[in-house]
Amino acid sequence: MNLSLFIARRIYSGKEVQKQVSKPAVRIAMIGIAIGLAVMIISVGVVIGFKNEIKSKVVGFGSHIQVSNFDSSLSYETRPVVTNDSIIKVLSSIPGIKHVQRYSTKPGMIKTDNAFQGMVLKGVGQEFDPTFFRKNLVEGEVPAFSDSTSTNEVLISKSLANKLNLKLGDKIYTYYIQSEVRARRFTIKGIYQTNFSEYDNLFLLTDIRTVNHLNQWEPEQATGMELQITDYDQLDKVAYDVYQHVDKEVDKYGGVYYTQTIEQLNPSVFAWLSLLDMNVWVILILMVGVAGFTMISGLLIIILERTNMIGILKALGAKNFSIREIFLYFSVFLIGKGMLWGNIVGLLFCFVQSKFHLFKLNPETYYIDHVPVEFNIWLFLLINAGTFIASVLMLVGPSYLISKINPAKSIQFE
Structure with missing residues (x-):
């Protein structure tokens, strides 16, 4: 078995972790991941649903393509x-x-x-x-x-x-x-x-x-x-x-026959819909940033708290890379748990809103009387994969702090 993974699991599942100073930081990090992922799932679901609803109304009145007189x-x-x-x-x-x-x-x-x-x-x-x-x-x-x-x-x-x-x-x-x-x-x-x-x-x-x-x-x-x-x-x-x-x-x-698409016939509507894509990208970047930085702060606190353990491992001959692996694996467990709750919250909101239309809109402004939600399995998987990879990559840099810890001093660290 991978020794770094084994130690990370023991740290993650150990009962003594409940008494550590890092407990609030760990919770905040997981909550940050959960909220960020839930907001991303909801944002993408709402924007896709809204665009498709408006698009279906425009197409319903004028179809996809019109052939008329030039x-x-x-x-x-x-x-x-x-x-x-x-x-x-x-x-x-x-x-x-x-x-x-x-x-x-x-x-x-x-x-x-x-x-x-x-x-x-x-x-x-x-x-x-x-x-x-x-x-x-x-x-x-x-x-x-x-x-x-x-x-x-x-x-x-x-x-x-x-x-x-x-x-x-x-x-x-x-x-x-x-x-x-x-x-x-x-x-x-x-x-x-x-x-x-x-x-x-x-x-x-x-x-x-x-x-x-x-x-x-x-x-x-x-x-x-x-x-x-x-x-x-x-x-x-x-x-x-x-x-x-x-x-x-x-x-x-x-x-004389002349062909036009529904997008050419309604340029202002589709230009407005295309602007929503930019809003989604801004939300995704901000949420990934928030989730990543909360994980960074949590990891740094955990490393500082485990300075004594790091010194002992170094004294026993463990390499910096192996010790960094321990804390990165531990972070992956926390990210996974946060993403699990984020998926539950995000998908639950999407399901409830799509069935019961709890959140309403002004139809005179938005052309629809409720917040539309549409679930896309591929985008859902892409959001999860992107969040996971971005969060882990953001932790690689801070994990280098382990190489700065001196075994002689850290073993006495309390």
């Missing part, structure tokens, strides 16, 4: 492109594309007896994937959208419904300005709430035939196509493949 302005009053079965088949065949759906938009206004509100009417076809809106549905149901008939049913956000004092089943009148003012009456079939105010206060969903009729487009035309991908990490690669297949192609009406 000549479309930045407003929702767009120019169309042909979105027939041929182009959809081409896009669906690109590796990484999971789903393709058409959409059309038309800006307008909702008017009630007492108020009015600007909005964008978004039309979708029968291939529309309603998963995102069903997940965020508050009342009613998602209408069965069609491209062959006008249902005159809409899905409206809870924030718009509250502003206009509307409820499920109400009839609403909408108005659109083109060469002349046109009106359209809809029935509220469902109410959704995502807490993403930029879109909740904007979009009404209906069938694509109605929007195309308001835009006076041909049945095979639409504002564009929304593409869902299988792996978000491959967004740029898949977008480039889409670009290679359709960009700058001209349809029979003169529309």
